[in-house]
Amino acid sequence: MEIPCPMRIATETMGGRWRPGILWRLMDGPMRYGELRRGMPWISEKILIRHLRDLEAAGLILRTDHGTQPPQVDYRLTEAGQTLGPVLTAMAAWGAGRSAAGAERLGA
Template identity: 45%
Template sequence: MAVSKKEISACPIDAMLSVIDGRWKGTILWRLSEGPMRTSELHRTIPGITQRMLIRHLHELVQDGILERHQERSTPPCVRYSISKYGLTLLPVLEEICTWGRKHLALQAAG
């Protein structure tokens, strides 16, 4: 049975997956690992993501403490996102997931 975001699971794997679940969150984090980006810059680097979905995932990642949102006092307003110190602890996990994903894609292509 799936665990909803509102429920708290004692399982550490469920806890981690509840933070990075979503079609685009891994890609967003991977892009931001290169450095802070404006919303529009990030949108251009992720083909296929809608503006609405990008904003939704960014807000969820900020809420979970994974990203930081920086709004500059300018006209027009400029918002940049970066990975928080806490969020940086996810990067080794994402690297391992990426390595496994490459192996899995190769296995599927071979079979």
């Protein structure tokens, strides 16, 4: 059995342009759809909903409908999703370092 490339598995499951940002925000605990939407205004509604559905299908997040009126739906990391903690923390730390270095270059 040919061993699949681990990096390809990672990028196809949690990678891409928007999924790391969604997963990273859910590290702080369950979030309602509206909160996620406001936290990532650069993602269109259609794209956000698609990624949430894919992440749920991949078993990384759980969608809970609280059955209330008006409807209350939230998303949270599953146990499998929480194993991404070290990756997401390392990515955000790298991005913050990159931003600081960039700000320095711009004399901010």
